Amino acid sequence: MSFSSGTPKFRIAICGAGIGGLVLAVTIGKFAGHDIHIDLYEAYDAIATAGAGISVSPRTSELMKELGMYEEVSRASTKFPSSSRGPKFRISNIPQGGFEWFQQEFEHTPMNIHRQNFADILKQYLPSSCRLHFNKRLTRYDKQLSGSLILHFADDSTATTDVLIGADGIRSSVRKTLFNTLDRDIVDPSKIGRYIDPVWTGTLVYRTVIPMEKILQVDPNNIALKDFILFCGKRKHVISYPVSEGTLFNVAAFVAAEQKPDTHFEGRWVSDVSNEEVQELYQDFEPAVRNMLKCSENPSRWALHVLNELPLFTYGRVALIGDACHAMEPHFGAGAGQAMEDAFVLGRLLAHPLTTLDSVPAALKVYQDVRLPLVQSLARESERTGRLYHLDSLSTDQGNEREELEIQRGKILSQWKWEGEGSAVSQWLEAERKLQDIAGLKNGADDASLLKL
Numbered sequence: 001m002s003f004s005s006g007t008p009k010f011r012i013a014i015c016g017a018g019i020g021g022l023v024l025a026v027t028i029g030k031f032a033g034h035d036i037h038i039d040l041y042e043a044y045d046a047i048a049t050a051g052a053g054i055s056v057s058p059r060t061s062e063l064m065k066e067l068g069m070y071e072e073v074s075r076a077s078t079k080f081p082s083s084s085r086g087p088k089f090r091i092s093n094i095p096q097g098g099f100e101w102f103q104q105e106f107e108h109t110p111m112n113i114h115r116q117n118f119a120d121i122l123k124q125y126l127p128s129s130c131r132l133h134f135n136k137r138l139t140r141y142d143k144q145l146s147g148s149l150i151l152h153f154a155d156d157s158t159a160t161t162d163v164l165i166g167a168d169g170i171r172s173s174v175r176k177t178l179f180n181t182l183d184r185d186i187v188d189p190s191k192i193g194r195y196i197d198p199v200w201t202g203t204l205v206y207r208t209v210i211p212m213e214k215i216l217q218v219d220p221n222n223i224a225l226k227d228f229i230l231f232c233g234k235r236k237h238v239i240s241y242p243v244s245e246g247t248l249f250n251v252a253a254f255v256a257a258e259q260k261p262d263t264h265f266e267g268r269w270v271s272d273v274s275n276e277e278v279q280e281l282y283q284d285f286e287p288a289v290r291n292m293l294k295c296s297e298n299p300s301r302w303a304l305h306v307l308n309e310l311p312l313f314t315y316g317r318v319a320l321i322g323d324a325c326h327a328m329e330p331h332f333g334a335g336a337g338q339a340m341e342d343a344f345v346l347g348r349l350l351a352h353p354l355t356t357l358d359s360v361p362a363a364l365k366v367y368q369d370v371r372l373p374l375v376q377s378l379a380r381e382s383e384r385t386g387r388l389y390h391l392d393s394l395s396t397d398q399g400n401e402r403e404e405l406e407i408q409r410g411k412i413l414s415q416w417k418w419e420g421e422g423s424a425v426s427q428w429l430e431a432e433r434k435l436q437d438i439a440g441l442k443n444g445a446d447d448a449s450l451l452k453l
């Protein structure tokens with residue numbers, strides 16, 4: 001294996017033009033120029049991201065500075081009101097009126113941005129070395145003896161590439177092919193299904209976007225108008241925050257359903273529902289929530305699915321990023337942010353002068369070594385955080401024992417420590433050191449030892 005620079009380096013196919021796929025293409029373009037030829041394949045006929053708002057933590061927004069788009073994203077995002085440095089938590093399952101539980105204080109506040117606004121910005125930053133192909137749903141890939149890969153699409157067309165990155169979300173076709181074609185001594189064949197199939201968490205999420213004007217008409221003093229608020233209750237919680245420069249509200253209302261987690265979800269994962277269905281679920285919540293939900297526009301119901309922990313994110317010249325390898329519960333608002341961090345670290349590794357086609361598998365392995373432990377731990381902690389928001393361990397419905405609520409508050413705050421630790425850029429620097437170490441150690445050494453998982 002050689003670790004030296006040379007041009008052009010290789011062709012890369014990115015499957016999925018969601019936030020992860022777009023950030024990967026932008027990163028490679030920014031740091032490799034025309035050294036890497038990118039084909040970005042998207043199943044649909046446009047870049048359209050599901051859902052409304054995303055909140056991006058400061059550790060993730062560091063990478064936007066590196067990509068030169070921070071100012072633009074920042075302008076398009078909605079800041080926390082100057083009076084607050086984090087979300088307010090309320091105990092809200094009291095029909096006559098809830099109470100403020102505590103206010104979280106982030107050291108640096110996250111940015112809240114409408115997904116489509118963000119995707120539109122990313123699209124402008126796509127490099128000229130990237131060709132975007134719409135209506136290309138990957139069904140599987142085959143490996144050729146030469147090492148290159150043949151991509152098969154649902155329209156019966158094919159394409160070839162040197163390197164394939166699956167950024168194709170929770171139902172990833174790349175993940176499916178990768179695990180179905182792994183050597184049997186790498187992964188226990190009886191577990192393959194566990195790695196391919198997403199699992200239902202037992203939670204339903206009702207999502208809607210509400211025009212600010214509408215709430216102002218119904219309830220001009222609604223406490224949700226000015227803040228990022230978590231309205232908590234037993235086995236339910238609602239998050240609301242302004243997006244699109246305060247003209248819209250992003251609302252996500254969570255319900256732990258009767259059906260047990262880990263069972264198969266019957267029906268469509270995402271479906272349109274009536275306003276009445278959403279309102280009905282929160283009849284026992286305080287008026288601010290009920291009034292807000294009355295104004296819902298085209299609410300949809302999402303059966304929240306996640307992935308089991310995967311033993312690997314890469315094999316050979318194929319790797320997975322974002323929800324394709326670590327779809328997690330959204331209680332840290334970190335899924336899209338972590339997809340971006342994967343994309344940034346991986347993109348920089350691929351663009352690095354030390355990475356050649358020969359050493360791509362080693363570079364992908366460095367990506368896995370740096371990212372897998374962090375994202376899998378975040379996924380576990382995010383699930384635990386959801387249970388805390390649902391007041392699972394409180395002895396009464398509203399947890400009105402002061403001491404109990406105080407303990408619960410402490411637990412929630414300590415769950416969020418990860419946000420202040422490290423950043424996308426520090427992870428990249430760690431990855432670069434590992435790449436340099438391997439290149440130094442392994443020049444002229446046996447390939448197999450590096451590729452072994």
Ligand SMILES: Cc1cc2nc3c(=O)[nH]c(=O)nc-3n(C[C@H](O)[C@H](O)[C@H](O)COP(=O)(O)OP(=O)(O)OC[C@H]3O[C@@H](n4cnc5c(N)ncnc54)[C@H](O)[C@@H]3O)c2cc1C
Binds near residue numbers: 139
């Ligand atoms: C209720 C809820 C709230 C959330 N809130 C937040 C938040 O505040 N902050 C945050 O960071 N995250 C949040 N998330 C998580 C976030 O939405 C995801 O983690 C993020 O969208 C993952 O990005 P991705 O690019 O990996 O995948 P996706 O966004 O799923 O993109 C995958 C892309 O691949 C395409 N595709 C799929 N299959 C194929 C195929 N076979 N061939 C070609 N293309 C294909 C899709 O069309 C899509 O464009 C939330 C999630 C939920 C459910």
